Amino acid sequence: MDKVGSVASLQAAYTRGMTSATTAPGATKRGAVDGVGITDVAALAGVSPSTVSNVLNHRERVAAATIERVERAIELLGYVPNGAARSLVAGHSRSIGLVLSDLGNSLFVDIARGAERAADELGLSVVLANSDGRLEREDRYVELLTESRVRGLLLTLNDESHFREIAARSRQRGPLILLNLHADDGRFCTVSIDNEAGGALAAAHLLATGRRRLAFVGGPDSLQPIADRRAGVRRALASAGLAAVAEIGPEWINRADGWQVGRMLAPRIAAGEIDGVVAASDLLAAGIVQALAETPGIRVPEDVGVIGYDNNQAAWDAPVPLSTVAQPGEALGETGVRLLVAESDDPTHRHQAVRLDPTVVVRRSTER
Amino acid sequence: MDKVGSVASLQAAYTRGMTSATTAPGATKRGAVDGVGITDVAALAGVSPSTVSNVLNHRERVAAATIERVERAIELLGYVPNGAARSLVAGHSRSIGLVLSDLGNSLFVDIARGAERAADELGLSVVLANSDGRLEREDRYVELLTESRVRGLLLTLNDESHFREIAARSRQRGPLILLNLHADDGRFCTVSIDNEAGGALAAAHLLATGRRRLAFVGGPDSLQPIADRRAGVRRALASAGLAAVAEIGPEWINRADGWQVGRMLAPRIAAGEIDGVVAASDLLAAGIVQALAETPGIRVPEDVGVIGYDNNQAAWDAPVPLSTVAQPGEALGETGVRLLVAESDDPTHRHQAVRLDPTVVVRRSTER
DNA sequence: CATCCCCGTTGCAACGCTTCAATCGAGGCC
DNA sequence: GGCCTCGATTGAAGCGTTGCAACGGGGATG
Numbered sequence: 001m002d003k004v005g006s007v008a009s010l011q012a013a014y015t016r017g018m019t020s021a022t023t024a025p026g027a028t029k030r031g032a033v034d035g036v037g038i039t040d041v042a043a044l045a046g047v048s049p050s051t052v053s054n055v056l057n058h059r060e061r062v063a064a065a066t067i068e069r070v071e072r073a074i075e076l077l078g079y080v081p082n083g084a085a086r087s088l089v090a091g092h093s094r095s096i097g098l099v100l101s102d103l104g105n106s107l108f109v110d111i112a113r114g115a116e117r118a119a120d121e122l123g124l125s126v127v128l129a130n131s132d133g134r135l136e137r138e139d140r141y142v143e144l145l146t147e148s149r150v151r152g153l154l155l156t157l158n159d160e161s162h163f164r165e166i167a168a169r170s171r172q173r174g175p176l177i178l179l180n181l182h183a184d185d186g187r188f189c190t191v192s193i194d195n196e197a198g199g200a201l202a203a204a205h206l207l208a209t210g211r212r213r214l215a216f217v218g219g220p221d222s223l224q225p226i227a228d229r230r231a232g233v234r235r236a237l238a239s240a241g242l243a244a245v246a247e248i249g250p251e252w253i254n255r256a257d258g259w260q261v262g263r264m265l266a267p268r269i270a271a272g273e274i275d276g277v278v279a280a281s282d283l284l285a286a287g288i289v290q291a292l293a294e295t296p297g298i299r300v301p302e303d304v305g306v307i308g309y310d311n312n313q314a315a316w317d318a319p320v321p322l323s324t325v326a327q328p329g330e331a332l333g334e335t336g337v338r339l340l341v342a343e344s345d346d347p348t349h350r351h352q353a354v355r356l357d358p359t360v361v362v363r364r365s366t367e368r
Numbered sequence: 369m370d371k372v373g374s375v376a377s378l379q380a381a382y383t384r385g386m387t388s389a390t391t392a393p394g395a396t397k398r399g400a401v402d403g404v405g406i407t408d409v410a411a412l413a414g415v416s417p418s419t420v421s422n423v424l425n426h427r428e429r430v431a432a433a434t435i436e437r438v439e440r441a442i443e444l445l446g447y448v449p450n451g452a453a454r455s456l457v458a459g460h461s462r463s464i465g466l467v468l469s470d471l472g473n474s475l476f477v478d479i480a481r482g483a484e485r486a487a488d489e490l491g492l493s494v495v496l497a498n499s500d501g502r503l504e505r506e507d508r509y510v511e512l513l514t515e516s517r518v519r520g521l522l523l524t525l526n527d528e529s530h531f532r533e534i535a536a537r538s539r540q541r542g543p544l545i546l547l548n549l550h551a552d553d554g555r556f557c558t559v560s561i562d563n564e565a566g567g568a569l570a571a572a573h574l575l576a577t578g579r580r581r582l583a584f585v586g587g588p589d590s591l592q593p594i595a596d597r598r599a600g601v602r603r604a605l606a607s608a609g610l611a612a613v614a615e616i617g618p619e620w621i622n623r624a625d626g627w628q629v630g631r632m633l634a635p636r637i638a639a640g641e642i643d644g645v646v647a648a649s650d651l652l653a654a655g656i657v658q659a660l661a662e663t664p665g666i667r668v669p670e671d672v673g674v675i676g677y678d679n680n681q682a683a684w685d686a687p688v689p690l691s692t693v694a695q696p697g698e699a700l701g702e703t704g705v706r707l708l709v710a711e712s713d714d715p716t717h718r719h720q721a722v723r724l725d726p727t728v729v730v731r732r733s734t735e736r
Numbered sequence: 737c738a739t740c741c742c743c744g745t746t747g748c749a750a751c752g753c754t755t756c757a758a759t760c761g762a763g764g765c766c
Numbered sequence: 767g768g769c770c771t772c773g774a775t776t777g778a779a780g781c782g783t784t785g786c787a788a789c790g791g792g793g794a795t796g
């Protein structure tokens with residue numbers, strides 16, 4: 001077919017397409033009313049479907065002039081390749097599934113962001129699902145994503161028992177990677193954050209700013225991360241030859257709980273008994289600072305340094321911006337994706353349990 | 369085939385499958401190493417692939433005994449239907465795409481939750497994508513979801529200009545529904561929340577508790593929702609024959625901004641000039657309350673009532689739990705899905721712009 | 737006992753795409 | 767000038783599933 005001819009046919013088809021979509025060449029007969037397929041593009045460009053496919057997937061094999069012609073046809077017809085058909089041939093999609101257990105928690109949002117970035121660099125995309133920490137929904141999404149033949153699955157689970165259930169039930173063929181849960185049993189890769197190190201970091205920071213009489217405000221020790229953070233604080237203090245002046249475990253770890261603890265602690269702080277507080281969450285820390293601010297005679301950070309945990313918005317958006325331990329959420333997501341791809345590309349892959357370290361973010365509440 | 373025979377073949381195949389996966393009957397030759405297809409199940413159950421398909425999709429057509437046999441085979445082989453093949457035949461998937469502009473904002477998380485619930489009831493599922501409000505990412509996800517032939521697209525956009533871009537560029541065939549953005553141009557369905565009504569509601573609540581000297585604390589009027597809330601406050605006051613004692617527009621609407629406003633307002637409140645504050649966000653309100661709590665002689669809610677907006681965690685998790693205007697995020701998501709399905713089922717569908725009303729949540733900060 | 741009917745089951749084609757071997761044509765080389 | 771090479775293009779097969787028309791057999795009916 002010569003160039004003049006092809007241009008003419010482009011024009012003709014263009015007009016046709018504009019006046020009546022239903023008469024477009026090669027319109028599908030059943031199912032999708034979608035209309036435009038690779039065959040239509042091929043016809044319009046005056047090439048075979050294979051060539052169109054090559055333009056899309058192996059453009060180095062195609063002559064420049066052809067590429068141009070095909071791309072014009074694609075544009076004209078508004079052709080969008082059918083992902084289902086692609087995945088069917090390929091045997092899997094170009095997506096990774098990510099099941100999040102709590103979208104309300106910014107750590108998980110960070111994880112998602114990191115995973116998306118890493119996936120992007122590898123030409124993959126991330127499909128998010130929100131389980132709200134409910135086993136039943138985790139299950140459903142794992143199944144759904146398995147059916148859609150994702151490349152692999154990233155799972156954030158709060159509860160170790162869920163992990164056993166899911167692992168037992170899942171029929172996922174590709175990699176299954178656990179995020180934010182450390183499990184070294186060699187059946188899966190896991191990526192988690194070292195809460196013990198985080199606790200130690202927080203205490204060490206207060207020590208480094210000259211505080212010696214520290215209190216730890218935790219929460220119910222049934223929360224494993226909290227227990228780990230407490231252990232880290234103890235370790236850091238011990239290695240400086242010290243021990244916590246007070247360890248307090250409020251019922252929960254919200255701002256209101258922190259406020260109550262703050263009221264309780266205020267007299268001891270005013271008395272100089274305590275000059276540093278490590279709180280197991282930013283909300284807790286924010287509540288403590290708020291209570292202290294309402295107590296005449298106590299100034300943060302002059303009289304007492306307070307450090308939180310999580311790098312919540314609450315940590316910076318406050319009259320006295322909070323120092324905090326930041327969890328590397330994005331890195332967690334990124335690492336997850338990298339491991340996933342590594343595992344899916346390499347059959348000899350050995351599962352590993354990666355631990356990431358948190359970092360201290362210094363703001364006003366621990367200044368000296 | 370008689371029953372005895374079929375049971376025997378089940379057993380035989382079971383053994384075979386266990387000892388060597390690669391010799392499973394009808395294993396695929398190219399592409400997916402996935403292995404088990406509908407053909408394998410059929411062979412093992414001693415029926416045709418069509419029958420297996422019927423068990424999966426039209427079980428009322430299949431004899432009870434057959435169902436049981438097929439299900440056992442499915443279980444034995446760990447068969448998972450291939451979603452790509454299904455979508456290919458159907459012409460579209462059983463998913464709805466939801467592009468969120470800010471996962472950090474709990475309103476959007478609520479929207480997602482509502483959408484998931486509604487989709488669930490209709491046997492559909494929701495695929496989440498997080499654009500972080502960036503046009504480039506909105507674009508990519510719209511394309512990605514279009515390629516995967518979702519049933520339709522739910523889009524939350526902050527910016528009206530993005531909406532025009534996306535609308536122009538999108539090749540999505542199914543419905544495209546805009547959430548949290550009111551646009552009555554008849555090209556799309558939209559679902560939004562009436563911020564003007566919310567503002568009016570907040571003011572009316574303070575009036576109803578006997579306050580008469582109200583201040584409105586907004587933010588930059590370039591934010592349309594804020595401007596609308598302010599307008600609502602004005603209207604409610606006007607219809608009571610009143611006007612705002614003060615209108616303040618801090619630079620932004622975070623807790624720190626609220627704290628500054630609170631310091632500024634404290635003298636006027638102490639002087640009895642102001643007895644009620646409507647804040648355009650909960651963070652703002654929380655900051656204000658916090659500043660007032662630090663001012664001797666001012667008590668919330670006795671001396672001044674404060675109401676926020678958004679029903680953030682910040683609203684309840686505070687020493688003085690905040691009254692607030694709750695946005696019906698879940699309802700928004702639900703309505704979006706319903707409209708989407710309605711539009712996709714009914715070709716004669718007329719686009720509509722639905723507005724939902726917020727509600728007041730009364731807590732301690734406006735008690736009387 | 738023959739006929740009809742209906743339930744349960746089946747074979748075939750099609751969904752839209754990619755891959756791979758085969759083909760074509762234009763130069764380059766001897 | 768004939769032959770070979772190599773890049774560009776193509777036709778056919780196949781991915782795993784579903785829908786549909788057709789089929790077979792057993793029970794009810796006359």
